[in-house]
Amino acid sequence: MLPDVHLIAKPEERRTKVNNLTSKQVKALPLMAQGMSGVDVAKEVGVTPQTVSEWKQSPDFAAALNGLKMEYLEGAKCLLQQSPSKAVQTLIDLMENSESEETRRKAALDILRLSGFEPGKHESYAWGIGPTDVEAMTHKINGTFDLHSMLKGL
DSSP states (O other): OOOOHHHHOOGGGOOOOOTTSOHHHHHHHHHHHTTOOHHHHHHHHTSOHHHHHHHHHOHHHHHHHHHHHHHHHHHHHHHHHHHHHHHHHHHHHHHHHOSOHHHHHHHHHHHHHHTTOOTTOGGGTTTTTOOOSHHHHHHHHHTOOOHHHHHHTO
């Protein structure tokens, strides 16, 4: 379930306008935006399912609902944008601190793949950039590129 809209934006910062809505409609908005069924929303706010269906046809309610859904999506996007560094740190911690050799190995391989290096995939060398020396580039162009041989010299 998505976070409550109050966690995403302060009331004065919200773009979703609820001026023309009843208090029951305002209460229904976050429930519906989070995917609760019309029947369950009706029970929660004390109206009939028919009333909830009618609200969905109201331009004011529908626009407010769509606005709130957009706020939820933007909030989720912000949370996701903060996650990659945590995910990378988790992989590094696993690679460095796990008691299981298998877990350390898998974390190391994940880090290599995510950093653009996958053994056996010539085009994956250095984020897909390819070789940086003339000899290796010549081999790549001629189709004789061997990543493993090139790495032996490192």
